[in-house]
Amino acid sequence: MRSSPDSSVRPRRWPVALALALALPLAGCGAETDRPSSSPSASTAPAGGTATAPAADTRERLRVDGRTRQYLLHRPATGTGRPRPLVIAFHGRGADAAHLREQSRLEKAAGARGMLIAFPEGLAGGWGAGARATEQRPDPGVDVRFTEALIEHLVRTEGADPERVYVAGFSNGGSMALRMAAQRPGLLAGAASVSGQLPTGDAAVSPTGAIPVLIVYGADDPVRPLAGLPSPPPGPGEPILPTLSARASAQAFAAAGDAGEPVTTAEPGHDRTVWRLPGRAATVQLLVVHDAGHTWPGSAITPPDGFGRTSTAVDATATILDFFAAA
Numbered sequence: 634m635r636s637s638p639d640s641s642v643r644p645r646r647w648p649v650a651l652a653l654a655l656a657l658p659l660a661g662c663g664a665e666t667d668r669p670s671s672s673p674s675a676s677t678a679p680a681g682g683t684a685t686a687p688a689a690d691t692r693e694r695l696r697v698d699g700r701t702r703q704y705l706l707h708r709p710a711t712g713t714g715r716p717r718p719l720v721i722a723f724h725g726r727g728a729d730a731a732h733l734r735e736q737s738r739l740e741k742a743a744g745a746r747g748m749l750i751a752f753p754e755g756l757a758g759g760w761g762a763g764a765r766a767t768e769q770r771p772d773p774g775v776d777v778r779f780t781e782a783l784i785e786h787l788v789r790t791e792g793a794d795p796e797r798v799y800v801a802g803f804s805n806g807g808s809m810a811l812r813m814a815a816q817r818p819g820l821l822a823g824a825a826s827v828s829g830q831l832p833t834g835d836a837a838v839s840p841t842g843a844i845p846v847l848i849v850y851g852a853d854d855p856v857r858p859l860a861g862l863p864s865p866p867p868g869p870g871e872p873i874l875p876t877l878s879a880r881a882s883a884q885a886f887a888a889a890g891d892a893g894e895p896v897t898t899a900e901p902g903h904d905r906t907v908w909r910l911p912g913r914a915a916t917v918q919l920l921v922v923h924d925a926g927h928t929w930p931g932s933a934i935t936p937p938d939g940f941g942r943t944s945t946a947v948d949a950t951a952t953i954l955d956f957f958a959a960a
Contacts, residue, residue, distance in 0.1 A: 902946025
């Protein structure tokens with residue numbers, strides 16, 4: 634999110650811990666890397682440096698809050714000599730980082746734009762997208778702190794641009810992206826959610842500042858309906874969180890940013906509603922995709938039974954990256 638003199642979008646104020654992290658090793662955090670022998674070796678470009686190795690995915694480890702967390706990191710093939718945009722992409726519940734990479738192909742599309750992509754692994758296959766403690770996740774803030782530490786680490790070690798950090802996700806991971814946007818708007822330049830809504834009820838997360846947000850949602854989602862899931866059914870494992878509707882989720886971000894009245898237009902394969910944030914070109918947007926279920930529009934993989942259709946009329950990956958570029 635680029636700042637402008639007349640912008641009412643709150644400028645990002647990086648916490649003191651992050652400022653220290655740019656100069657010193659992270660206290661209480663350690664990092665390790667696995668470089669598969671089948672993949673070309675990748676070099677790390679320091680801030681302001683140039684990467685010379687081919688693009689490669691590596692599995693990395695970062696110790697946060699006394700726990701070792703993992704993530705897949707994709708570095709673009711070449712550097713520009715300048716800090717690079719960073720996208721943190723959260724997988725859906727019951728999936729993993731490799732699945733979202735295949736589902737979205739974000740690493741190919743974003744890598745071609747010179748962006749760093751990190752696919753973190755959730756705890757027990759999911760994310761603490763809401764503010765409610767559960768038996769499986771007694772500390773509901775653990776994933777927020779992990780994401781903050783991951784951003785700090787990648788800014789310090791990989792030359793990520795702290796002014797161009799974005800989050801995205803699918804389903805439960807989409808809700809996690811919205812939580813980060815809601816609670817840490819000063820840390821991010823934008824956020825995108827596919828099939829994910831803001832938690833409500835005793836798990837409620839409320840936006841706290843202006844930030845560009847894009848929500849992409851299937852009109853026929855049978856898993857977490859477009860109209861929201863205020864009373865989710867019981868399920869195995871960690872309880873399913875209640876959520877607002879996709880439109881109410883977008884409206885909450887628009888209200889937090891003092892956006893203008895929404896304008897809805899019909900476009901090929903979807904309806905787009907736009908709230909314009911004052912003082913700049915940034916927006917909050919909701920894309921309702923026709924004939925689409927609980928899926929990533931444009932994905933080439935077959936969704937699980939009961940998740941509905943995957944639209945080919947919208948390329949969610951390209952749409953998200955274009956949105957980030959304009960934020």
